[in-house]
Amino acid sequence: MAKDLQSLGLLIGVKRERGVLPSLAVDNLDGEQLLLHADGSMSPARASFSQTPEGSGAMRIELVARSSEEARKILKGVKRKYPNFDLESAIASSRVQSRYSRSPLNFSLEFGGPLSGRSLVKSVLCFAAVNGVGARDCTNAKQYLAGDGAEACFGYWYESDLILHRPEGVPLHCVAVSNQGTDGQLLGYIEFFGVRRMVVCLAESYSGAPVHAGYCIDPRSSERIDIEFDLALGRADIQASYNYERIPDGSIERAFDLILRHAVKRSAVTARDQAIDRAVQYAFSNLGVGEGAILTEQDVEKLSSLLMHELTPYLMHVVGNRRRQDER
Structure with missing residues (x-):
């Protein structure tokens, strides 16, 4: 995974x-x-x-x-x-x-396959266990993990946002489990980077203790984020998610767009900072003056020339990108 x-x-x-x-x-x-x-x-x-x-x-x-x-x-x-x-x-x-x-x-942004599916179900199952749910009560998850021919007990969910008051632009990592309003099911939810969103049916007939718990972080900083969530989904909803029927047209693209816009901005800032650092190191390495020396007017002119020489590829890259964007 x-x-x-x-x-x-x-x-x-x-x-x-x-x-x-x-x-x-x-x-x-x-x-x-x-x-x-x-x-x-x-x-x-x-x-x-x-x-x-x-x-x-x-x-x-x-x-x-x-x-x-x-x-x-x-x-x-x-x-x-x-x-x-x-x-x-x-x-x-x-x-x-x-x-x-x-x-x-x-880029390949594909996700899936038997190994990835089992990995995410294990993650939700472990989180349920940490929050007091007995493994014996998670019948659907156990069957899926134990048998090669068992039906996958997870599906993609983009029909609605199960996270309430989602922080905009934050690529959340989230795992949650609940039996509140779930028509007798024990459901889990797992989300990666705010864009891969999946519901998991740990048990279609749950008789254990009530549970409603979630854990969420911003993977860019590992900072924990308090969130509210609602897994009040019926049996028909879960079955529909298994059949890829809870993915409205454009919903995945919209989820990606919110996150990738911030990623592109971050990438641009990183590229700028790296270009400046390289230019400064190059300029002072080739200036030919000792450390701590007072720069003469000629030194300053040479320093400016060295900086611009090393920054030129970055500046041309930025200008080229803007031209290509204008042509679209």
């Missing part, structure tokens, strides 16, 4: 308590293979290396690596093959180049 949701996690900017989200292999619409990283940056999916014979026994080597460490590792291999190769000179003459994809990325 985590793999199914990885692209959304990277788009939205999920923060983990430990480590970061793994990079995701993506293609842009021009067919370029890239890796999208947790900080929003991208790199080629793999290094490219070529060698072309030239006159007098010389060999021209071209290398595009994803990091200085990777470049050094590959060039060490070249050194072993060609002992006269000047490794340190090649590394010293290499440079970091930033460029922007001119083509949109092609």
Whole structure:
């Protein structure tokens, strides 16, 4: 299930308590293979290396690596093959180049399949158990999890918003369980990033203790959010959700739109900040003055020129995006 949701996690900017989200292999619409990283940056999916014979026994080597460490590792291999190769000179003459994809990325936002379904039902079942529900009372969930041929006990729900007073633009992670107004059923609800919304029938005939509990966080910060929810759904509603009949036209797109608009804004801010950081580091690294030195007028002019040189790819990217938007 985590793999199914990885692209959304990277788009939205999920923060983990430990480590970061793994990079995701993506293609842009021009067919370029890239890796999208947790900080929003991208790199080629793999290094490219070529060698072309030239006159007098010389060999021209071209290398595009994803990091200085990777470049050094590959060039060490070249050194072993060609002992006269000047490794340190090649590394010293290499440079970091930033460029922007001119083509949109092609994301897969699909979710589903037997393993994903069982994973989400297990999550709701565990939450029910934490809130005092006995596993023996969750008959439908137990049958689904135990038997390969059992009917899936969950379905997508976009007919109405089961979360009351939903905070706008927040990509909620939510799990809830209730038997209030459910026609004798024990129902669960689970939501990922505010866009994947599913109801779960833990038991179609529940006789255990009353329960009505929910837990919700903003995955961008792990901050808990207090929410109210209403799972007062009848048996016909649940069966209809199993048959994909509670997904009105355009409802999924509307759910995605609210979240992705905020994700796009976040991505733009991140790209701007990264471009500024790179430009500042580049400018001061190439200014040629000592740390703490007082800058002369010539130094300031050179600093401005270096900053603009490094910022130009980003500025051209922004201008190009606006032109393409205006042409639509």
